[in-house]
Amino acid sequence: MSGKPRLTYLNGRGRMESIRWLLAAAGVEEELTGFPSPLLLDGSLLFQQVPLVEIDGMKMVQTRAIMSYIAGKYNLHGKDLKERALIDMYVEGISDLMQMILMFPFSPPDAKEKNLESIKDRATNRYFPVFEKVLKQHGQDFLVGNKFSWADVQLMEAILAVEEKVPAVLSGFPQLQVFKTKMSNMPTIKKFLQPGSPRKPPPDAHYVETVLKVFKK
Amino acid sequence: MAAGDCTAIAEILRNQARGTMSGKPKLHYFNGRGRMETIRWLLAAAGVEFEESFLEKKEDLTKLQNDGSLLFQQVPMVEIDGMKLVQTRAIANYISTKYNLYGKDLKERALIDMYVEGLFDLNDLLMTHEILPADKKDQHFANMMDKAENRYLPVFEKVLKDHGKDFLVGNQLSRADVQLLEILIMAEEFKPDIFAKFPLLQSFKAKLGNIPTIKKFLQPGSQRKPPSDEKVVDQVMKIFYS
Numbered sequence: 001m002s003g004k005p006r007l008t009y010l011n012g013r014g015r016m017e018s019i020r021w022l023l024a025a026a027g028v029e030e031e032l033t034g035f036p037s038p039l040l041l042d043g044s045l046l047f048q049q050v051p052l053v054e055i056d057g058m059k060m061v062q063t064r065a066i067m068s069y070i071a072g073k074y075n076l077h078g079k080d081l082k083e084r085a086l087i088d089m090y091v092e093g094i095s096d097l098m099q100m101i102l103m104f105p106f107s108p109p110d111a112k113e114k115n116l117e118s119i120k121d122r123a124t125n126r127y128f129p130v131f132e133k134v135l136k137q138h139g140q141d142f143l144v145g146n147k148f149s150w151a152d153v154q155l156m157e158a159i160l161a162v163e164e165k166v167p168a169v170l171s172g173f174p175q176l177q178v179f180k181t182k183m184s185n186m187p188t189i190k191k192f193l194q195p196g197s198p199r200k201p202p203p204d205a206h207y208v209e210t211v212l213k214v215f216k217k
Numbered sequence: 218m219a220a221g222d223c224t225a226i227a228e229i230l231r232n233q234a235r236g237t238m239s240g241k242p243k244l245h246y247f248n249g250r251g252r253m254e255t256i257r258w259l260l261a262a263a264g265v266e267f268e269e270s271f272l273e274k275k276e277d278l279t280k281l282q283n284d285g286s287l288l289f290q291q292v293p294m295v296e297i298d299g300m301k302l303v304q305t306r307a308i309a310n311y312i313s314t315k316y317n318l319y320g321k322d323l324k325e326r327a328l329i330d331m332y333v334e335g336l337f338d339l340n341d342l343l344m345t346h347e348i349l350p351a352d353k354k355d356q357h358f359a360n361m362m363d364k365a366e367n368r369y370l371p372v373f374e375k376v377l378k379d380h381g382k383d384f385l386v387g388n389q390l391s392r393a394d395v396q397l398l399e400i401l402i403m404a405e406e407f408k409p410d411i412f413a414k415f416p417l418l419q420s421f422k423a424k425l426g427n428i429p430t431i432k433k434f435l436q437p438g439s440q441r442k443p444p445s446d447e448k449v450v451d452q453v454m455k456i457f458y459s
Contacts, residue, residue, distance in 0.1 A: 093288065
């Protein structure tokens with residue numbers, strides 16, 4: 001037992017990527033493992049689903065439950081109930097945007113252009129303006145409580161993910177550009193952004209094929 | 218006076234100076250279950266009185282969007298403690314923590330979160346059924362009942378069986394219990410004999426139903442909403458999908 005959290009998922013981003021980001025940002029090394037063998041379908045998965053993260057003696061499932069635990073444990077969830085409420089709101093909003101990106105590779109070919117347009121529209125008209133305004137209003141480096149939190153990690157992940165699809169998406173958001181640079185320079189995040197980290201590449205056709213095969217039901 | 222009543226009154230007194238006129242939380246949504254129902258359940262279980270402002274037409278939503286009340290231009294929105302909270306889970310998390318329905322430590326919270334996230338997934342299935350077009354309903358119904366009976370309910374039946382206690386986590390009432398009860402009642406509406414395979418869930422339902430705050434919420438005249446009928450579905454389509 002290494003004591004490191006053990007992540008079980010496909011070899012790709014999917015729903016596990018946000019968890020990888022959060023652990024990395026907290027400076028926590030993960031123990032790597034492959035995709036579940038049939039042995040794992042023995043009751044290890046509470047609702048027969050991955051992600052699965054084995055941490056502190058628990059077999060945790062459900063992405064949000066896992067992230068909330070990690071955020072709480074590593075002091076990334078605000079200093080009190082009100083800060084936590086803000087962080088939760090921001091994280092939930094961003095996760096709605098990330099859901100669109102998650103589903104995008106599985107769009108039927110004739111819907112791809114429309115879905116890409118939706119991602120661009122939601123990012124530039126619904127989500128990024130909110131965080132641009134938050135940063136502008138308080139003038140601090142971090143979204144909540146002048147301290148690095150889960151919300152900052154989630155926003156950074158989302159910015160990079162949208163930029164992969166819409167390269168100039170930050171052109172109307174000067175605060176977010178500064179935010180992105182500052183986050184990139186934080187030691188733990190900087191390390192995660194370098195080759196060889198647990199970060200996964202964008203989904204390709206092979207990944208899509210694997211997902212469809214494995215999660216057939 | 219029940220503990221819940223004292224909590225509610227203390228809350229009102231604390232909030233006199235800010236937020237809603239009455240100091241009570243104010244819920245903004247349409248007059249139906251949807252994503253707000255879980256919030257209503259949690260507040261009711263905690264013994265917290267709340268007000269509701271119902272969206273009836275598209276203009277009601279537009280007005281809230283235009284005056285900056287909705288962080289991401291969406292409802293549910295709950296005015297509480299001087300904040301305009303949005304995002305169902307953020308609201309539920311806040312209420313649960315404030316009213317001690319979230320376990321005693323991080324590990325209990327992790328367990329509660331796992332259970333509750335599974336319940337939210339099932340709730341999504343049950344909730345979307347109402348607004349599906351008629352030709353998609355049958356297949357969806359089969360899938361959602363399959364998931365309920367084979368993926369979700371067995372988990373909670375087993376949890377109760379394994380520890381033999383009345384509540385899911387830590388031997389005290391938590392949001393996991395409240396949300397499970399909410400789901401059980403909805404599942405039963407879809408399939409009246411659903412408890413045939415789940416005797417412990419059946420007695421769980423009976424026990425929880427006797428807790429004074431919950432008993433009150435289950436009675437006619439409470440703010441609990443009925444399943445959405447055609448009129449409500451129509452309203453939802455007009456407000457959100459037109």
